[in-house]
Amino acid sequence: MRYVSFLKDGKPCLGVREGKDIRVIGPVSLEQLLARGVDLNTYGREHATGETLDAAGIAYLPPLARPPKILCIGLNYADHTKESQYEQPDYPTIFLRVQTSLIAHQAPLVRPRVSDSLDFEGEIAVVMAKGGRHIDKEDALSHVAGYALFNEGSVREYQFKSPQWTVGKNFDGTGAFGPDLVTADELPPGARGLLLQTRLNGEVVQSASTDDMVFDVATLISVISEAMTLEPGDVIVTGTPSGIGWARTPRLMMQPGDVCEVIVEGLGTLRNPVVDERNA
Structure with missing residues (x-):
């Protein structure tokens, strides 16, 4: 899967890329998911909502904003x-x-x-x-x-x-x-x-x-x-x-x-x- 961190309504949000679209997951970070030990290979598929955004119009964030190291x-x-x-x-x-x-x-x-x-x-x-x-x-x-x-x-x-x-x-x-x-x-x-x-x-x-x-x-x-x-x-x-x-x-x-x-x-x-x- 391809995870994208971006701003939505001024707040950090996570989504998955599907072609030219971003399927919204919600206000959770990759840091949080990794700390919880979730399987990223399947998480996005199971938790993406029906909301999609045009990838060309989003404001990107680094995939992880505050990595431990x-x-x-x-x-x-x-x-x-x-x-x-x-x-x-x-x-x-x-x-x-x-x-x-x-x-x-x-x-x-x-x-x-x-x-x-x-x-x-x-x-x-x-x-x-x-x-x-x-x-x-x-x-x-x-x-x-x-x-x-x-x-x-x-x-x-x-x-x-x-x-x-x-x-x-x-x-x-x-x-x-x-x-x-x-x-x-x-x-x-x-x-x-x-x-x-x-x-x-x-x-x-x-x-x-x-x-x-x-x-x-x-x-x-x-x-x-x-x-x-x-x-x-x-x-x-x-x-x-x-x-x-x-x-x-x-x-x-x-x-x-x-x-x-x-x-x-x-x-x-x-x-x-x-x-x-x-x-x-």
């Missing part, structure tokens, strides 16, 4: 590691994002007033259904609720001010997330073999198969859970392929008026315009 993976595509001039690590590069950085499909990516180095990073996000500690790799995919698209906008100037990337990865309005949460049963196991592309103003700037991940989804879940307890609703953002603007000559940073899209077969398109913070 947002864990991001750096350097998870070898070609991106090379263009970033790092050695390929033999352990996942893990860092955190904060909830206040999240924006929805069609909402503006905000270039901060303190920097002009806002860069694109098209990625796939994993949403956890079941938590746990020391999760076996062989069992890891059974803990996945579904997948969504993510554009991990990075303020490069601030990312590289110190060895820790945290600030450059957490500016408000830079983490585009959505538009749908697609349940795991609708995709290949671990979302493998899917074409991931990022387009800036219609031009393809990143293109790779999810098979190219250095650490696949099951490995990431298992390794992360060695250190910390994963919880229902946690989000793992799995890394970006090569083609980032910072690594180009000349550099290709996102500018006000640009439109950035992340497209993955089976997941859809995440589209966001770019604005200056001064005008947001």
Whole structure:
């Protein structure tokens, strides 16, 4: 199923996408459903009402507005590691994002007033259904609720001010997330073999198969859970392929008026315009 979070009468609402329509479920969040342990593969079918809305007219919200944790993976595509001039690590590069950085499909990516180095990073996000500690790799995919698209906008100037990337990865309005949460049963196991592309103003700037991940989804879940307890609703953002603007000559940073899209077969398109913070 394809779950969509949106505003209805000014309040958060959940629905399921069916073609060009959204069937309304009601004022419940995916965070609440996952915390209750419901089966998202069937819940939407059983609880959607007869009310439908035109998907083109809704105001989207991120699939999860306040995930318990947002864990991001750096350097998870070898070609991106090379263009970033790092050695390929033999352990996942893990860092955190904060909830206040999240924006929805069609909402503006905000270039901060303190920097002009806002860069694109098209990625796939994993949403956890079941938590746990020391999760076996062989069992890891059974803990996945579904997948969504993510554009991990990075303020490069601030990312590289110190060895820790945290600030450059957490500016408000830079983490585009959505538009749908697609349940795991609708995709290949671990979302493998899917074409991931990022387009800036219609031009393809990143293109790779999810098979190219250095650490696949099951490995990431298992390794992360060695250190910390994963919880229902946690989000793992799995890394970006090569083609980032910072690594180009000349550099290709996102500018006000640009439109950035992340497209993955089976997941859809995440589209966001770019604005200056001064005008947001």
